[in-house]
Amino acid sequence: MVREFQSGDLGAAARLLAERQGRHRVRHPLLPAEYEDPKVALVEVTAAWETxxxxxxxxxxxxxxxxxLLGAPKSSPVWGENVWVERAGHAVREPEKVRDLYAVAATKWVAEGKTAQYALVPDDPELVDAWFRLGFGGQHAHAVMPAPSEPLPARPGVMVRRAGRGDIQVLAELDLVLPRHQGLAPTFSSGEMPTLEEALADWEESIDDQDYATFVAESNGKVIGSSIGCSLEKSSAHSGLAQPDNAGFLAYAAVFPEARGAGAGRALGEAVINWAAGVGYTSVVTDWRVTNLLSSRAWPRLGFVQTFHRLHRLIGH
Structure with missing residues (x-):
């Protein structure tokens, strides 16, 4: 029997989520172990229910x-009328049964006009397949890798260094490169595009922030790309069940279009990975749009392994 979720179901849901985290960590042991405790998992499920x-x-x-299965809307003009099933928003003993749960839950969502639907699904092939057979498709990847015990070697032809105040202009220009690229085929992202003036003001204020490590790549004496590393705790997108202990974060990387193909993007990613290992992080996390042909190929080649799939469905189209 499938019925509506009630507050009295929180304890049972927490036990299921703890079981799911245990299975997930068999595949991805860098993920946090504490959520295998139902008492800790209950905090996440309760937060999802109280949204x-x-x-x-x-x-x-x-x-x-x-x-x-639990879902809730997000207030954002980018997502439209939406509902999100977050990382703690579902757990099932049998993957196929998520389809039965969705059939009941989504009836209400669609009746309320929430036709843009998103689900963050663990990297479990049977569970991902069940969501695919509900009409969802891959949109975004969340991934992790262990920090290397030895620094990754420098790539020939590309010099990577820490950025300084003299790089503010080019860093601001590079801030526009990734969102502009995401708006092109085959990603077609509708994300908001910052202005150069906004990017300049942001860098003027943040360039000296010691919580962030900013790198630039140079070729023939010219800056052609940038990347940013920080603590994973700075990212709300990788909290809770998706936040490995003591993890660094590859937060941003971009290379000017005319300079791509020479290895600058990989060199910039490796710079952040080396930085993370050097300051004592034991793992590194990043994420990317799976339709972005550049990042979806570059980051797995560096050793990042996908842990969560952000899936998307648009009802009625």
Whole structure:
């Protein structure tokens, strides 16, 4: 039987989420172990349930809750009328049963006009396949790698160094490169595009912030790309179940279009990885649009392994 989620289901949902985290960590042991404790998992499930506008469903078999699904909208002009199933928003004993849960939960979502739907799904092939057979497709990847014990070697032809105040102009220009690239085929992202003036003002204020490590790549004495590293705790997109202990974050990387193909992007990624290892982080996390042909090929080649899939469905199209 599938019925609406109720507050009394939180304990059972937390136990299911803790079980899911245990299975997930078999594939990805860098993910946090504490969420295998139902008491800790309960914090995440409760937060999902208490999000404004949250609703969902539970699966009851033989008097026991064996699956749940929770979603809630996000207020953003970019996403449209939407609902998000976050990392703690679902767990099932049998992957196929997420389809039954969705059939009940999504009836309410669609009736409310929430036709842009997103789900953050663990890297479990059977579970991802079940979501795919609900009409969802891959949109974004979240990934992790262990920090190397030895520095990755420099790449010939590209010099990477720490950025300084003299680089503010070119750093601001590079801030526009990635969102502009994401708006092109085959990604077609509708994300907001910053202005050069906004980027300049931001760099003027933040260039000396010691919480961030900014690198630039040079070729023939000219800056052609940049990357940024920081603590993963700076990223709200990788909190909770997706936040490895003591992790650094490859937060940004971009190379001017005319300079691509010479290895600058990989060199910039490696600079952040080496920085993270050098300051004591034991793992490094990043994310990318899976339709971005450049990042979806470059980052796995550096050793990043996908842990969560952000899936998307647009109802009625």
């Amino acid at each position: 404004e506008g949250a609703s969902g469903a539970v699966l009851v078999e033989g008097g026991e809750v064996t699956g749940y």
